[in-house]
Every structure is written in structure tokens, then in C-alpha cells.
Amino acid sequence: MISQSLAGSGLAGSHVAIVTPFCDDGSVDWPAWGRLLDFHLAAGTTGIIVGGTTGESPVLLESELRELVARAAAQVGGRIKLIVGAGTSSTASTVERARAFSALPGVDALLIVTPAYNRPPQEGLYRHFEAAAAASAVPVILYNVPSRTAVDMLPETVARLARVPGIIGLKEAVASMQRVRDLLALCPADFALLSGDDGTCREAIALGACGVISVTANIAPAAMSQMVQAALAGQAERAAEIDTSLSGLHRAQSVETNPIPAKWALHRMGLIRGALRLPLTGLSAAHHVTVEQALALAGISLAAAA
Numbered sequence: 001m002i003s004q005s006l007a008g009s010g011l012a013g014s015h016v017a018i019v020t021p022f023c024d025d026g027s028v029d030w031p032a033w034g035r036l037l038d039f040h041l042a043a044g045t046t047g048i049i050v051g052g053t054t055g056e057s058p059v060l061l062e063s064e065l066r067e068l069v070a071r072a073a074a075q076v077g078g079r080i081k082l083i084v085g086a087g088t089s090s091t092a093s094t095v096e097r098a099r100a101f102s103a104l105p106g107v108d109a110l111l112i113v114t115p116a117y118n119r120p121p122q123e124g125l126y127r128h129f130e131a132a133a134a135a136s137a138v139p140v141i142l143y144n145v146p147s148r149t150a151v152d153m154l155p156e157t158v159a160r161l162a163r164v165p166g167i168i169g170l171k172e173a174v175a176s177m178q179r180v181r182d183l184l185a186l187c188p189a190d191f192a193l194l195s196g197d198d199g200t201c202r203e204a205i206a207l208g209a210c211g212v213i214s215v216t217a218n219i220a221p222a223a224m225s226q227m228v229q230a231a232l233a234g235q236a237e238r239a240a241e242i243d244t245s246l247s248g249l250h251r252a253q254s255v256e257t258n259p260i261p262a263k264w265a266l267h268r269m270g271l272i273r274g275a276l277r278l279p280l281t282g283l284s285a286a287h288h289v290t291v292e293q294a295l296a297l298a299g300i301s302l303a304a305a306a
Contacts, residue, residue: 011109011141011169011192012210013046014228015083016217017054019259020068021272028064030071032272037075039271043221046211046228047081048072049111053148054215054259057085059277062097066104073106083141087112091128095135102137109139111171111213116149122157133166140166145173145196155179159186171196171213177203184208198224199250202243205231216249218262219269220298248294255287265291270303 018040021032040048050072051057051065060068069084076082084107086097098110112132114125133140142161146152152174161167169192172183177200183193184207193209195201201212205228217224227242252261257280264283267274268291276282283291295302 011047011081011194012232014044014211014217014221014225015047015049015081015194015213016040016045016221016224017049017052017213017215019218019263019266019272020051020055020060020064021263021266022275022277024273024275026275026277028068029273029275033068033071034075035271036266037072040217040221041076041079044225045080045217045221046225047083047108048076049083049085049213051085052111052143052213053085053113053145054218054262055085056259056277056280059280065101069101069104069107073104076106078106081108082106083109083111085113086110086136087115087132087143089115089118091115091131094128094132098132098136098140102135107138109141109168110136111141111143113143113145114149114151114153116151119151122154125151125153126157126160129161129167130164133164136166139168141168141192141194142170143173143196144170147173155182155186158183162187162191168192169194169210172204173197175200177207180204180207180209198253199247202227202231202239205239206236215253215258215262216246218259219249219265219295220246220300223298245298248297252287252291252294255290256283261287261291264288265295265300268292268295268302269300 021029023029050068084101086101088094144153171194173196175197195204195209195212198214198216227239230239260283263274266272
């Protein structure tokens with residue numbers, strides 16, 4: 001039976017698509033992983049997504065993802081939601097991963113992205129997610145990010161899936177307020193719509209989205225949490241004020257491929273080494289000043305040494 005411990009309404013807030021810290025030799029930096037988790041526990045982050053795009057999911061071994069989840073579950077102890085990225089481009093392997101990761105202790109939900117590269121039609125997308133939800137012991141959150149996957153799951157398909165048992169929400173990374181309106185109009189009231197775009201998430205919440213799965217929250221988790229809570233409470237001026245201070249960080253995340261800028265910023269803050277796994281490489285020197293200025297605008301202190 002699907003666990004109903006995490007209803008769609010329970011997703012309201014600021015969730016972080018957390019980076020995976022690596023040592024210079026490419027191994028997972030476990031002490032840094034612990035620091036990042038503590039950082040979010042102290043900042044009021046609603047939930048963490050382990051092994052998502054920002055966590056460099058394509059280059060993580062399944063054994064590494066399991067350990068990341070196990071260590072996170074032990075450290076957060078249910079104080080914040082633990083969501084695991086489980087999607088692949090194969091329905092068969094996604095079903096296997098959904099079954100395996102949903103059985104791990106402490107996992108609240110799975111985030112499953114649309115299949116990349118093979119570009120399935122809308123009916124294929126529907127059947128893919130239907131199969132994954134049937135295999136999972138915890139609720140499933142859909143993830144639509146056509147800029148990464150080259151396939152766009154349309155609102156009508158999401159509306160069909162929103163009525164499949166076990167599917168409770170969607171991370172929508174199309175930065176269109178018309179897309180938000182369409183999804184809200186077509187989906188059930190208890191279906192959780194989460195913005196996947198930091199720069200427009202405040203507007204999406206004003207229209208009826210319940211929160212965000214954020215890259216910026218890696219760097220400024222407290223401010224993102226405060227902004228989202230203000231927006232959810234209808235405190236439009238307060239939300240806009242905080243969002244303005246974060247606007248540079250929102251933009252900076254796209255100067256190079258995510259999570260390159262985020263990991264460079266976290267390194268400058270002294271939280272991680274900043275290493276990435278190939279084929280991603282470090283932030284170009286041409287963008288250092290841009291990211292530093294965004295950090296300053298957000299009021300974030302840098303470590304003494306880079």
C-alpha cells in the first residue's frame with residue numbers, strides 16, 4: 001500500500017535540490033555532506049531532494065545514492081522531509097529504483113523526472129509515471145524540466161497523472177505563469193504544485209503554487225524559507241523584499257550549467273570543496289565576480305580563504 005503520511009499539502013515550503021559534495025579525488029565528501037544537512041536543519045528548509053539534477057544524479061553510483069540517503073535519514077531524523085531522485089530514461093529501471101529507494105528507512109517521497117533523450121510522447125509519459133507510482137511504497141512527485149530532458153509534459157498529461165493513486169505533486173520548471181495557471185485549473189485542489197524555477201517561484205506561489213524546489217536554497221536556505229513562507233501567508237511586500245535580495249543569486253545559477261555556480265558559491269562560503277565530477281567542470285573565472293556580487297547582495301559572508 002502507498003503510504004499517505006505525506007499528503008500534497010504537506011509539501012508546502014522551500015525544499016532544496018541539494019548538491020552532492022565531492023572530494024578533490026572525486027569521492028563523496030561525507031563530512032561536507034553532514035555540514036550541508038546541518039546547514040539546512042538550522043535554516044528552516046522544509047525538505048531536501050537527494051540525488052536530483054543539482055545533486056549531479058547522472059554521475060552518482062546507485063550505491064552512493066543509497067548511502068547519501070541513509071546518512072541523511074539518520075542525521076535529519078524526520079525533522080525535515082527526505083525526498084529521493086529516482087527517475088531514469090528507462091521505465092523498467094525507474095520502476096526498479098522506485099521500488100528500492102521507496103523502501104529505504106526515512107524516505108518520505110520520490111521525485112521522478114521525465115525521461116531524457118528518448119523523448120517519449122504524452123501517452124508514454126503517462127504510462128511511465130503510472131508504472132513508477134505503482135512500484136513505490138511512498139508518494140511520488142513528478143518533475144518536468146524540458147530544458148534538461150528535451151520533452152515537455154503538458155498540463156493535460158499532468159492532470160491525468162494527478163488522479164493516479166500515489167502521485168501527489170509536480171515540480172514544474174517551465175517558467176511560465178500561464179503554465180502555472182493551466183496546471184492549477186486542471187489538477188485537483190489537493191495536488192501539490194511546486195515551482196522548479198527560483199526566479200519566478202514567488203509569482204507562482206501568489207497564483208496558488210505551494211512552494212519551491214530550489215537551487216538558490218543551497219546557498220541562502222534561511223532567506224528562501226522566509227520568502228516562501230511570506231508568500232504563502234499573503235505577505236506580498238515582505239516576500240518581494242526578500243526575493244529582491246535573492247534575485248542576483250537566482251540569475252547567477254544560470255551563468256553556467258547548474259550546479260557549477262552553486263558549488264562554487266558554497267566553496268567560497270567554506271561549506272564544501274566545490275569539486276564536480278566530469279563532464280562538469282569548475283566555474284569559469286569570467287563568472288567569479290558575478291557570483292560574488294550576488295552573494296554580497298544576499299548578505300552572505302564568504303570564508304576567509306577561497
